[in-house]
Amino acid sequence: MSKNPMVPNPATITKITSETGSGDVKTFRVVFDDPSLAEGFTYRSGQCAMLSVFGVGECMISITSTPTRPGFLEFSVKKVGRVTDALHEAREGDKIGLRGPYGNCFPLEKMKGKNLVFVGGGIGLAPLRSLINNVLDNRKEYGRVDIIYGARSPQDLVFKEELFQNWPKYQDTHVYVTVDAGDEEWKGPVGFVPPYLEEINPSPEGAVAVTCGPPVMIKFVLQSLAKMGYTDDQIITTLEMKMQCGIGKCGRCNIGDKYVCVDGPVFSVDQLQALPDEF
Amino acid sequence: MTKVLPQGKLKDFLKDTMDKYSLVAPVREDGVVVLKPTADPEAVVTDYLNTVTSPKDFFFPQTERMFRFQKTEGKIRVEETTWQGKRVIFGVRPCDLGSLELIDRVFQEGEYEETYYLARRENTTVVGLACSSPGPTCFCTTFGITPGSPEGADLMLYPDGEGFVVEVLTEKGEALAQQTETLLEDQDVDLAEVKGRFEGLKVPLGDHLSVDGVAAKLDGMFEHPVWAELSPRCLGCGICTYLCPTCHCFGMTDEVRGDQGVRLRCWDSCQFSDFTRMAGGHNPRPTKKERVRQRFMHKLNYYVHRFGRYLCTGCGRCLEKCPVGLTMVHVIEKVNDSGTREVAVNE
Numbered sequence: 001m002s003k004n005p006m007v008p009n010p011a012t013i014t015k016i017t018s019e020t021g022s023g024d025v026k027t028f029r030v031v032f033d034d035p036s037l038a039e040g041f042t043y044r045s046g047q048c049a050m051l052s053v054f055g056v057g058e059c060m061i062s063i064t065s066t067p068t069r070p071g072f073l074e075f076s077v078k079k080v081g082r083v084t085d086a087l088h089e090a091r092e093g094d095k096i097g098l099r100g101p102y103g104n105c106f107p108l109e110k111m112k113g114k115n116l117v118f119v120g121g122g123i124g125l126a127p128l129r130s131l132i133n134n135v136l137d138n139r140k141e142y143g144r145v146d147i148i149y150g151a152r153s154p155q156d157l158v159f160k161e162e163l164f165q166n167w168p169k170y171q172d173t174h175v176y177v178t179v180d181a182g183d184e185e186w187k188g189p190v191g192f193v194p195p196y197l198e199e200i201n202p203s204p205e206g207a208v209a210v211t212c213g214p215p216v217m218i219k220f221v222l223q224s225l226a227k228m229g230y231t232d233d234q235i236i237t238t239l240e241m242k243m244q245c246g247i248g249k250c251g252r253c254n255i256g257d258k259y260v261c262v263d264g265p266v267f268s269v270d271q272l273q274a275l276p277d278e279f
Numbered sequence: 280m281t282k283v284l285p286q287g288k289l290k291d292f293l294k295d296t297m298d299k300y301s302l303v304a305p306v307r308e309d310g311v312v313v314l315k316p317t318a319d320p321e322a323v324v325t326d327y328l329n330t331v332t333s334p335k336d337f338f339f340p341q342t343e344r345m346f347r348f349q350k351t352e353g354k355i356r357v358e359e360t361t362w363q364g365k366r367v368i369f370g371v372r373p374c375d376l377g378s379l380e381l382i383d384r385v386f387q388e389g390e391y392e393e394t395y396y397l398a399r400r401e402n403t404t405v406v407g408l409a410c411s412s413p414g415p416t417c418f419c420t421t422f423g424i425t426p427g428s429p430e431g432a433d434l435m436l437y438p439d440g441e442g443f444v445v446e447v448l449t450e451k452g453e454a455l456a457q458q459t460e461t462l463l464e465d466q467d468v469d470l471a472e473v474k475g476r477f478e479g480l481k482v483p484l485g486d487h488l489s490v491d492g493v494a495a496k497l498d499g500m501f502e503h504p505v506w507a508e509l510s511p512r513c514l515g516c517g518i519c520t521y522l523c524p525t526c527h528c529f530g531m532t533d534e535v536r537g538d539q540g541v542r543l544r545c546w547d548s549c550q551f552s553d554f555t556r557m558a559g560g561h562n563p564r565p566t567k568k569e570r571v572r573q574r575f576m577h578k579l580n581y582y583v584h585r586f587g588r589y590l591c592t593g594c595g596r597c598l599e600k601c602p603v604g605l606t607m608v609h610v611i612e613k614v615n616d617s618g619t620r621e622v623a624v625n626e
Binding site for chain 2: 242256
C-alpha cells in the first residue's frame with residue numbers, strides 16, 4: 001500500500017447482493033487487485049473503510065464482513081447520496097478504490113464470556129453483522145446471544161438469510177425481528193424496536209448490549225436499556241458522521257475533542273456522556 | 280561573534296538564495312503586501328506589519344492535486360502526486376511561524392501522516408522576520424509568542440540598526456546560511472540582547488488579553504448562551520478560516536474528463552453548512568450557532584485537549600478582515616467575562 005494514506009487502492013467488486021425489496025440497500029463483496037493487499041489486509045469488527053468511485057468521490061462505509069472469514073471485504077450500502085448512488089450503478093467486475101481500515105473496533109476482549117444483546121435498526125445492522133458473525137464463529141467464547149432487529153417494513157429488512165436461516169441455528173442464539181408496519185405476508189411482530197426490546201427484556205446481568213441504527217432509534221434504545229437496568233458502561237454503540245479523510249486530519253467528524261474516524265466510530269455510552277451532544 | 284546581514288546586502292542574500300531555492304517572499308501589490316513566488320529580489324519588501332495571507336497557503340494550498348486516475352481496459356491506474364521542490368519562504372512573522380508548528384502537529388501526529396503538507400514542510404526553509412513595531416490588531420503575546428519568537432523558523436532575522444542579526448535554528452537554516460555565507464558578516468553583537476529587545480516589545484492588545492484558564496472554562500460552556508448571542512451576525516463567509524494561519528480543514532473532490540481524472544484536496548470551512556451535512560440530510564451542526572461554536576471551541580478547547588496548546592497565534596487577521604467583527608479577541612473576552620459574571624451572580 002502507498003505510504004500516503006489518502007490514496008485509494010484499486011479493488012474489484014466480485015459480488016453484489018440486493019438486500020431490500022426496493023433494492024435501496026446492496027451488499028458489495030470486494031477484493032483488492034493487488035494480491036499482497038488481498039492477502040495481507042487485516043481489520044477488526046467495527047472498523048470502516050473509504051470506498052472510492054473514481055470520478056464521483058468517496059464515502060466511509062463500515063465493513064460488514066468479519067475478519068474470521070478472510071479473502072474478501074463486504075460493505076452494505078444504502079443509496080442515499082452522490083457516491084452511494086454511483087456505487088449502486090456498479091456491476092460485478094467493476095473497479096472501485098478502497099483505503100483503510102479506519103477507526104477503532106468493538107471491544108471483543110471485554111465481551112468474552114458475556115451475554116450479548118445486539119439491537120439494530122435498518123441499515124444499522126451492517127456494522128453489527130461483522131461483530132455478530134465474528135462472535136458466532138467463536139461461539140464458545142461468549143454466553144447467550146440475543147439479536148433484536150427492526151426495519152420500517154418487511155421489504156426493508158436486510159441480511160434476511162442470516163436473520164431467519166443462519167443465525168438462529170447457532171447454539172443459544174435468539175433472533176427477534178420486528179417491523180414498524182407489516183404487510184399481507186408478514187406474520188411476525190409489528191412495532192418499533194425500543195418497546196420490542198423491553199418486551200424481550202434480556203437481563204443486564206453479565207451482559208453487554210451493542211446497538212446501531214437511525215439516531216432516533218438509538219436514543220430510545222438507550223432509554224429502554226437504562227430502564228431495563230443496563231449501566232452506561234454496558235452499552236456500546238457505533239456512530240456515523242460525515243467523514244472525508246478518515247485519518248483525523250480534515251476536521252469535520254469531531255464530537256467535542258474526539259474524531260469519529262480515529263477515536264470512534266465505536267463508543268460506550270459512558271464515553272458518549274462525556275462528549276457534547278452534537279452528533 | 281554573531282552573524283549579521285547588512286541591509287545593503289539583502290537583495291544579494293535573496294539572489295544567492297535563488298541559486299539553490301525557489302523563493303516565496305513578501306511583495307507589495309496594489310497597496311497590499313502578499314506572500315508570493317518571486318524571482319525579483321528588488322520587489323521584496325520588509326516594511327510590513329504582516330502579509331495579507333499567511334504562509335500556510337504554501338504548505339496547504341487552497342487546491343492541490345492528490346492523485347490522478349485513469350480507467351483503461353477494465354483497469355484503474357492511480358498515480359500519486361508528490362510535491363517536488365526546494366523552496367525558501369522569506370519574511371515570516373513570529374505569529375505565522377508559530378502557526379506552522381500548530382498545523383505540523385495535526386498533520387504529523389497520530390497513527391497517520393498527511394504526506395502532502397509534510398512533503399512541502401520538509402523541502403521548505405522558513406526565514407523568520409522579527410517584528411519591530413507590533414500593530415493594533417496584534418495579540419501574539421496572549422498565546423506566549425513575542426515579536427521576537429523564532430519558534431517555527433529555520434533561520435531568523437532580527438532587524439537591528441542597518442541590518443539583520445541572524446540566528447540559525449535548524450539544519451535547513453544552516454544550509455541556507457552556508458549558501459549565503461559570503462554576505463553574512465561576523466560582528467560583535469550580543470544575540471541574546473537583541474532577541475531580548477524584541478521579546479520585550481509592547482503588544483498593546485495582547486498584553487492586556489489573557490487566555491489563562493479559558494480552555495478549562497470552555498469545558499463547561501458548550502451550552503452557554505454566548506454562542507447564540509454571537510453567531511447571528513456571522514455571515515458564514517468563511518473568510519476567518521481562509522485567512523487564519525492555523526485553520527487547516529479540507530475536503531476532497533473529483534474532477535473527471537472521459538476515462539481520466541484527478542482527485543483534488545481543497546480548503547473547506549467549518550463555517551459552511553455542507554461541511555458536516557451527511558448524505559441523507561442529517562447535519563449535526565445545522566445552524567450558525569453550532570458552526571461558530573465549533574470554530575472557537577476547536578481553537579480554544581478541543582485542540583488544547585489534543586495537543587496542549589491553543590490553536591491561535593494572535594496574528595490579528597480575523598480582527599482586520601471579519602466583516603462583522605466576530606473575532607478571537609471578542610470570544611476570549613466573552614469567555615473571561617462570563618466567569619466573572621457568574622461569580623457575581625453567585626455572590
